[in-house]
Amino acid sequence: MRPGCSPRVLIVDDEFDMAIVIAEELGDRGFRTVALSSGREALRRLHQDIFDAMITDLRMPDVDGLELVRVSQELDPSRPVIIMTGHGAIDTAVEANRQGAYHYLTKPFSLSTLVHVLEAALAETPRL
């Protein structure tokens, strides 16, 4: 990945450890990342900052992943969103996909899978 052009990725999970693991992994692979543990905070950052992709948990106490998908689609329909979901929320994940999420991953997943999906998503969506 060319430096300077490294994509900015917003990572949201109310389990902050999870967000951190992903952020570190993506950081190692040359992405610029913002890791957040609150859906509400993520909503604010979506309005303020520019992100090339978003990776978000689905179930969160304040603002959930579905809402983030909806807002992200409103602000930037071409921005890929990857949903992470625990077992037991597959139907919601499918709903998120329908609303425009690029893909969903069922926890626990391997980080390399996530990176693979993210790169595919960025490659498929032409950025301005």
Add this chain to the structure above:
Amino acid sequence: MSPSSIVLSIVVTIATLGGVAIWDDTREAEAALDDFGHEQGTLANGLAAALKTQAARSLVPVALDAPALRTAFAPVSEPETVALLKAPGQDDFITSTGKHVWMPALELDGDTCWIDRREAWPCWRRVTAEQAALLALPLRTAMAGISGFVDNDGQRWRVAVVATARRERDREKRAQWRLLLGFVLSSGLVLAFGTLALRMQRSELAFARELAVKEAVRARDERLVRADKLAMLGALATGIAHEVSTPLGVILGRAEQLAPRVEGDERARRAVTSIAEQAQRIGRIVQAFLTLARGGTPSLERVAPAGLAKVAIELVEHRFHRAGVGMRFAAQHDLPQVACDARLLEQALVNLLLNACDACDPGGRVELRVERSDDGKISFVVVDDGEGITQEDALRATEPFFTTKPEGKGTGLGLAITNEIVLHHQGKLTIAPRSSGHGTEARIDLSVAEKERS
């Protein structure tokens, strides 16, 4: 016995009683009348003998008439009895009261019933009520004893004694009353017992019906409770799945990040790989339970049963080691494959093995056998020599949240989940006290995979 057959029995019994009573009464009455006739015949014979003596004593022929008759008859002072005498050549009888009566009913064949003949048996005839009235007797059937004698001149005298069969009638009436009483009493008894039987049967029926209703209610309640527990199980599984998956994701991610950093240190590399694998394994199990709780079907693959059992043993070995419980494994050779979801079935075996381990004191032994049963199924049998289980608890063992373990030790879900897993494989889970010695035997019977079946 149905109510209608009880009623029929009552009616038949009473009718039979009545029939027998009437038949017996008729026979008795006839016999009594005959006895009475015999008595009158004997009397007549006696009277004839007396008159013959009287006739023989008078050297000159004397007319035997009413007074003579009365004198001869005097010793016999039966009430309502009349003596009759018919002189030779006469048509009418003369009675002891001096009346002349014509009574053809008392005529007998010329040669019968003479006391002069040795065969003079008592003879008797029945006298109708009208004829009895002619003799100033009550208007009732009477019995006539008939006899006769031949005087010195060779003349034939007929003698008769007619008596109202009053005593017999009275006796008969009393007998009839007795009979009636007997009949009524026995019929009453039959009726009473019959009614009692009917009533008992009715109350038994009502009782049986009540029992059936109660049983139905109980069964429905049980189904409701079971449905409730399953719903709870589903909710629980979903909750657990969700809660567990994120930490698992973190563990897996961290292990993955560690892996390139421990290159060169073989032991650390194995540790990191193991962490990642086990985290993934937990994830798969949680996923499988979730599928189960939602009623999904497990994905079936063809698996060698012995290998599957070995994996399950490896998973619990450290627990056995810690608890000081021994483990023995035995598998028959050349067992056919079973169609199963290996992860789920492993889990089912792990649950059974852990239960067995928990049931044993240190030094206890657990055995896992894999064998082909008589009906061709593949059986996984876990036997322990622990505290054992009662028949009652064995039947309830697979109910969700049923546990015999101390508070805080068992969730009551292990066997319920095991049972669900086995049911999903169209198999059968049996928990029972060991047939010999103490301890418990848990057994999973599974069908052989289709193509393997010979």
